[in-house]
Amino acid sequence: MRAVRVNAFGLDEVVETEVNDPVPAPDEVLLRVLACSLNYRDLLVARGEYNPRYPLPLILGSDCCGEIVQVGSEAATTGLRVGDRVCPIFVRGWITGPPTRTTVKSTLGGPLPGVFSELVVARADSVVPVPRTLDPLDAACLPCAGVTAFSALSTLGTVRAGDVVLTIGSGGVSLFGIQIAGLLGARVIATTRTPEKRDRLLALGASEALVTSGPGFGETVRRLAGGEGVDHVLEVGGVGTLPESLAAVRPGGTVSLVGVLAGSQGPIDLRPAVMRNLRLQGVFVGPRTTFEALLAAWLPSGLRPVIDSVYPFSRARAAFDHLASGRHFGKICLVPDGA
Numbered sequence: 001m002r003a004v005r006v007n008a009f010g011l012d013e014v015v016e017t018e019v020n021d022p023v024p025a026p027d028e029v030l031l032r033v034l035a036c037s038l039n040y041r042d043l044l045v046a047r048g049e050y051n052p053r054y055p056l057p058l059i060l061g062s063d064c065c066g067e068i069v070q071v072g073s074e075a076a077t078t079g080l081r082v083g084d085r086v087c088p089i090f091v092r093g094w095i096t097g098p099p100t101r102t103t104v105k106s107t108l109g110g111p112l113p114g115v116f117s118e119l120v121v122a123r124a125d126s127v128v129p130v131p132r133t134l135d136p137l138d139a140a141c142l143p144c145a146g147v148t149a150f151s152a153l154s155t156l157g158t159v160r161a162g163d164v165v166l167t168i169g170s171g172g173v174s175l176f177g178i179q180i181a182g183l184l185g186a187r188v189i190a191t192t193r194t195p196e197k198r199d200r201l202l203a204l205g206a207s208e209a210l211v212t213s214g215p216g217f218g219e220t221v222r223r224l225a226g227g228e229g230v231d232h233v234l235e236v237g238g239v240g241t242l243p244e245s246l247a248a249v250r251p252g253g254t255v256s257l258v259g260v261l262a263g264s265q266g267p268i269d270l271r272p273a274v275m276r277n278l279r280l281q282g283v284f285v286g287p288r289t290t291f292e293a294l295l296a297a298w299l300p301s302g303l304r305p306v307i308d309s310v311y312p313f314s315r316a317r318a319a320f321d322h323l324a325s326g327r328h329f330g331k332i333c334l335v336p337d338g339a
C-alpha cells in the first residue's frame, strides 16, 4: 500500500512510499482510509521536535476516517461490521476519564504508526463509528482538533450560554473553538495575526475579530469583554501568548492550555493567575467518550469543519509546507491518490 512516511527527521524526508499492508490482530479492525487531516503535531513529529526518540521510519498522521474492510475474530464481538465508517481515536485505549502517564505512549502518528496510509489497523475499542451522512473529509477533521476544542470548552471547561470565549489564530483547533463555543451559546472574541482572515472569523461566528501584531492585545480583549475580562481562553500559543491570555481573562476565569505555537518554554509572570483565582487547565485531546460527546453535539447542529485545502498523498510534502507557512484557515486534509 501507499503511505506517507518520514524516514529521518526533517520535512525533506516526508515521502509517499510503498510499505507492507498491515494485518489486523484479533482485537483489531482493518480500515480502508477515505480521508485524513493534518495537525500541527504532524509537523513537529516530522521535524523531530515533538519527540526525537520516536522510532523511524514512521508513518505520519493522527486523524483519519475509514471504512472497515476486515474485522478480527475478537473485534467482531463489539458489533463492528465490514462497511462501517469509523474514525480511530488519537490515543489508543483511552476510553474515558483522565489520561495516565502511559497515555502519551499510545498515540497515533508517533510512537504508534500513523494513519496517512491506504490501509490502517485500529483496535476495536479505539474507534468511533461515524454516520455515512458525514462527509469523510469532515469526519477526518474531528479526532484531534475537534475533540481538543470540545474537551477544552465543554468537558473540562464547562463553558455556558452567555460566557465570553477568547480564541487565538485561525488554525484547526481555534476554528473548532469558535464553532463549539457558539454551540454552547457563548460569545467569541477571536484574534488573528493575518488581516485577510478577519472577515472569515466573523463569518464563522466570532462577534469580534482583532488583528494582532504583537503584545498588548490582552488588554483590548478585556475591554471588549466588558472590563472584567473573558470567561475562558482557548490558549493555543503557549508562552508567547499566555501573558495576553492572563490579561484578557476575568478573575476566576479559565485558561485552557492547549498549544505552543508561540513557544513552550520561557519565563512567565504567574502573579495574575494567583492574584485573580485563575484556573490554568492543561488539555490533552480527550478520551473516546469525549469524541462521542462531540459527535452527539456536532451532528444535529449542521455545522461543517472549515477545510482549507485537500492534497493527495503524493503531494504530502506540499501539504506539510502549507501547514508550516501558517497561511491556512482551518484544516488541511490528505486523501489517498485516486480516492
Ligand SMILES: NC(=O)c1ccc[n+]([C@@H]2O[C@H](COP(=O)([O-])OP(=O)(O)OC[C@H]3O[C@@H](n4cnc5c(N)ncnc54)[C@H](OP(=O)(O)O)[C@@H]3O)[C@@H](O)[C@H]2O)c1
Residues within 6 Å of the ligand: 038, 039, 040, 041, 144, 145, 148, 168, 169, 170, 171, 172, 173, 174, 191, 192, 193, 194, 197, 236, 237, 240, 241, 257, 258, 259, 260, 261, 262, 263, 283, 284, 285, 286, 323, 326, 327, 328, 329, 330
Ligand atoms: N493539547 C492537545 O491535545 C492539542 C491538540 C491539537 C493541537 N494542539 C496544539 O494546539 C496548537 C494549534 O494546533 P492547530 O492544529 O490548530 O494549529 P494550526 O492549524 O497549525 O494553527 C496555525 C494558526 O495559528 C496561528 N498562529 C501560528 N503561530 C502563531 C503564533 N506564534 N502566535 C499566535 N498565533 C499563531 C495562525 O493563525 P493566524 O494567521 O490567524 O494568526 C496560524 O494560521 C498547536 O500547538 C498544536 O500542537 C494541542
